[in-house]
Amino acid sequence: MKDKIRDGCCSCQKIDDPTRRELLKLCGGVAFGIAAGASLPAYSAEVSDERPEAGDFLVRSDADAGAAPVPLSLADLPHDGKPIVAVPFNRTTGVVKSGSRLNKILLVRVPSERINKSILSKSADGVLAYSAVCTHQGCDLTTYNRDDDTFVCFCHLSQFRPTTGGDVVAGPAPRRLPILPLKLENKNLVVAGSFSTKPGVKA
Numbered sequence: 304m305k306d307k308i309r310d311g312c313c314s315c316q317k318i319d320d321p322t323r324r325e326l327l328k329l330c331g332g333v334a335f336g337i338a339a340g341a342s343l344p345a346y347s348a349e350v351s352d353e354r355p356e357a358g359d360f361l362v363r364s365d366a367d368a369g370a371a372p373v374p375l376s377l378a379d380l381p382h383d384g385k386p387i388v389a390v391p392f393n394r395t396t397g398v399v400k401s402g403s404r405l406n407k408i409l410l411v412r413v414p415s416e417r418i419n420k421s422i423l424s425k426s427a428d429g430v431l432a433y434s435a436v437c438t439h440q441g442c443d444l445t446t447y448n449r450d451d452d453t454f455v456c457f458c459h460l461s462q463f464r465p466t467t468g469g470d471v472v473a474g475p476a477p478r479r480l481p482i483l484p485l486k487l488e489n490k491n492l493v494v495a496g497s498f499s500t501k502p503g504v505k506a
Contacts, residue, residue, distance in 0.1 A: 320372045345397060346371040352402035355483055359391035359494040360434070362399060364407055370371040372399055380412035386447040386454075387411075388435050391494060398477050404443070407435035408483055409454060410492070411465055413445045419467045427485035427492055431465045434483070434502035439476040441504045454480070478505070 348369065362372035365388070372392050380387060387410045391400040401407050425431070433454070442458035453472060454461040458480045459476045461474030469480030481498040 304452055306404045307418070312398045337502055347399075349398050350402040351393070351396075351400045352401055352406070353393075354403075354497065355391040355400065355406060355408070355494045357496050358395075361389040361408065361410070361492045361494065362401045364388045364401065374428035375410070376490045376492065377412075377428055377430065377487070378490070380410060380492075382412055382414055382429065383449045384412060386445070387478055388445055389432075390445075397413055401500050405434070405436055407443065409433050409444050409447075411454075413449075413466060415454070417452070417466050422468045422482060423480055425484040427487045427496070429484035430492060432483040432492075432494075433465060433469050433480040434498060436503050437476060438471075438478045438480060438504060439474065444480075452470070 312352045320471075334351055360374040362374060364373055374392070375387065375389055389410055390406050391408070392398075393400060402463045410430060410432050412430045415423065415426065418426055418429065418431070422431075437444055437456040437458065439456065439459055439461050442456050444456055444463075444466070445453050446455045446457065447465070451462070452466055454463050454466055456474065456476070459475055461476035461481045463469050463476070464472050469482055471479055478500070481500045481502045483498050484495040486493050486495040
């Protein structure tokens with residue numbers, strides 16, 4: 304078996320026995336650890352509904368099921384570019400926290416000088432992270448209008464301004480979006496704390 308895998312993870316694809324799937328999972332975990340610049344466990348197929356916490360990486364919410372997650376970096380979010388919907392990844396357990404839709408996080412990058420000073424410390428080189436669940440009736444947020452600097456909910460047209468802390472600027476939403484503080488590690492986006500308030504619709 305050692306001879307079969309000595310050439311690296313790509314050689315795992317040549318193995319055609321019952322352990323192939325586990326080896327591929329391990330190879331994915333190793334590649335992920337190298338990309339993240341950290342020692343990480345192999346990816347776990349389990350999911351969790353635990354909320355984001357300090358130290359979690361962020362990965363795409365639409366990643367292929369069963370594939371080893373890849374941490375999001377600054378390069379994935381160009382200035383004033385298309386937003387990305389992400390979920391947290393626990394680097395200790397190898398578990399993606401995609402078991403609850405309240406863990407969906409909307410990421411957008413804007414020039415740092417446009418971000419209000421009161422929330423600048425919660426951003427990572429202009430990247431801002433907010434709950435991707437509208438506070439009105441819980442619809443998903445996926446759209447950023449850079450001309451108006453707003454996240455738009457197309458269910459009932461609520462609008463939120465990420466550069467001023469997720470304030471409601473239009474529509475029926477009763478409260479601002481919860482913000483999630485970020486930091487950078489080796490250019491990767493890392494959660495730096497908890498949501499500012501409970502995501503979703505308050506009772």
